[in-house]
Amino acid sequence: MTHRFSLVLNREVNDQEKVTLKEASRADIAFVDDTLPTNADVPVTRIEFEDGVTATLAEAIEAGFEAVKAVPDLSVPGLSVPAQPAAAEGGEEAVNEAAEAVS
Numbered sequence: 740m741t742h743r744f745s746l747v748l749n750r751e752v753n754d755q756e757k758v759t760l761k762e763a764s765r766a767d768i769a770f771v772d773d774t775l776p777t778n779a780d781v782p783v784t785r786i787e788f789e790d791g792v793t794a795t796l797a798e799a800i801e802a803g804f805e806a807v808k809a810v811p812d813l814s815v816p817g818l819s820v821p822a823q824p825a826a827a828e829g830g831e832e833a834v835n836e837a838a839e840a841v842s
Contacts, residue, residue: 740824741791742799746807747773747817752784756810763809765802766790776817785817796823 752760757770767789775781786807790799800818807813 741789742793742796742823743787743789744796744800744803744818744820745771745785745787746803746815747776747819748784748786748807749775749814749816750784751782752810752813756813759809760786760806764788764806765792766799766806768806796820 751772752770761768769787771785771787773783773785775783786803788799788803790802793799793802800820804815807815
């Protein structure tokens with residue numbers, strides 16, 4: 740099963756940081772220009788993850804957080820998880836655990 744989610748970073752990332760993030764992640768990732776959810780005047784980068792390797796959604800999100808740690812001074816002020824199929828292992832509980840990890 741492929742787990743999809745996105746992490747909003749605290750700032751924009753440069754090309755070298757994108758390379759570092761791709762190397763640190765086992766998932767397929769894409770970078771999107773965005774703004775901070777709490778302040779539309781602050782430009783940030785959002786990473787879209789498609790993880791078909793990790794067993795559960797919670798593990799996939801945790802792996803995403805670990806990849807972000809590969810870049811100094813980078814943090815995750817936002818997590819977005821689209822609705823998951825009913826058969827998704829971990830389901831809502833996994834999202835709640837991941838949200839607590841962001842806090």
